[in-house]
Amino acid sequence: MRAYNFCAGPAALPTAVLEKAQRELLDWQGKGVSIMEMSHRSSDYVAVSAKAEADLRKLMNIPENYKVLFLQGGASLQFSAIPLNLLGKNNKADYIHTGIWSEKALKEAQRYGDIHTVEAATQIDGKFAIKPEQEWNLSADAAYVHYAENETIGGIQFKDIPNVQAPLVSDLSSSILSAPLDVSKFGLIYAGAQKNIGPAGLTIVIVREDLLDQAKPEIPSILKYSAQAKNDSMVNTPATYAWYLAGLVFEWLLEQGGVDAIHKINLAKAELLYGYIDASDFYNNPIAVPNRSLMNVPFTLANADLEKLFLKEAEEHHLLNLAGHRSVGGMRASIYNAVPLEGVQALVDFMDGFVKRHG
């Protein structure tokens, strides 16, 4: 049987998507070969890749003056590619620091330019929160402003899109496609696929056309957005199977009714879990309500000695991967698009039973 998988990433995929992939794994649409055995330049594969892009454009309502790239290397390679592509002539950027992932991005950017760090983490009544943009003191001449829209490890998320002058660049790895988003507010959006898009090994970059063509001379050719845009992300062989699977996920999302529909389910999941945690004396979430992540819900147990038992019993209930990130400990439930409401209900039921047994 399939378990409920709360892994932060590589994360759960929709069962219907895996079933379709399974059916056609050896013989794609009667062609006698697997889709992963096809040339990326074949007309069949090009149609698959183009459909995936078209479906993503539909799902996110991506304006025509944005290029959508299907790349390799993870968000971490984009930590380098972004400054190498976008620092432009003055070599300055602002990076908003709200947690572990935004810190990784800014540390890598510091290797390439003059980076102004905005410390945006704060506390409200003992809970972690993000300072409003009025307190950020942005540079007047930054080539761009970078932030991590959702901190996967900390479980802290921006309430609104910041309203800034410079092009906005955002790591949306763990929140893309979970809620409606006005892409036109951004200069560049990037996301590792392994949370809400598909398997690890694929990275989506959505970039406004006027930001192409300003790469630094030392950039590895494969990382140049302009070249990848010109070649439909096929400067070299892309991660064809991961791209195909992302396409199946996009089709599945459209079948669910698109981002608006999945957002309603995500809100219901989050309300259920946060609501239960808030009503409990035993569980605690450390994030201030306005900045709570819709996707990653960290929580602690009143008695930390019970953590191992919690994980063991959860596994026995087919509720997997609830341990917090190794850098912070505690628990974390990642409730991405592919985790159904029933999975969150099963988690809450288990958590409640656990308190009654051991709390």
Next chain:
Amino acid sequence: MRAYNFCAGPAALPTAVLEKAQRELLDWQGKGVSIMEMSHRSSDYVAVSAKAEADLRKLMNIPENYKVLFLQGGASLQFSAIPLNLLGKNNKADYIHTGIWSEKALKEAQRYGDIHTVEAATQIDGKFAIKPEQEWNLSADAAYVHYAENETIGGIQFKDIPNVQAPLVSDLSSSILSAPLDVSKFGLIYAGAQKNIGPAGLTIVIVREDLLDQAKPEIPSILKYSAQAKNDSMVNTPATYAWYLAGLVFEWLLEQGGVDAIHKINLAKAELLYGYIDASDFYNNPIAVPNRSLMNVPFTLANADLEKLFLKEAEEHHLLNLAGHRSVGGMRASIYNAVPLEGVQALVDFMDGFVKRHG
């Protein structure tokens, strides 16, 4: 039914490997989740990834003082990563030019250092060949010597490993695991997975330990061999599913008897196909016998007007992807490890029937 797939890459995978992947796609070893839904840091996944490395070490007899890295970005990203990691203090390297892929590698390297190009292509009796190393005029102080062991597009391959002073760096994308290889003769070997290893999106780098730790300061952090070696190729999330599939291919190869056994089959396949072409007045292979590729067999038809018909009829016979690379035209049969002898026999039978019908 499964066709015989002669694609140059992404290429055919062993049917038994795809069948195993299909069986466990939704539920890996009764864990209730797909292997592609598992954290790369989970003990289950780490065991899978470590077993893949151990099996590759066994297959290739890789000495202990070499690190094996499972990376993303394709061989093309290594065209940048290699000079960024290995050019060292004097910034000089020799690149042997034998075709399209070695040219791509050297053009990218020229962006980072002082590259001496050795034009090693020549002709023997009107057939393409590679000049012997005695005629190469290598630099006295190169940090390394780079060559493409097998040119996938041209179908030209080195007969022996060159005997040079500097560390030898080789692109083995289309020949790795097809024949025994003395890894200890190399400083670094790299290969995109999508020919003899697994699906596109994975790149193997085998690097001698003493060559680590000399990266240029501008290198993107993810591309640093030293960092990836220290972190078991998990500085960030690797292409977990592609790595798993590579592991299945390695297990399959061991079941076949390893590289020596598959090499015998590859020799039989090549003898059959080249033998038929050489005995024919209608088909022609443009490469001198000593430098003919074991894996990629380009050939032309006496009447080029028949090419489209050849491809159409081949497809009707379930013989797929025989068109030559778009840059050179003609035909090409890639006969990687996963293409069985029966597939090559079926191709030869078809080629013979085609001549009789239209020649």
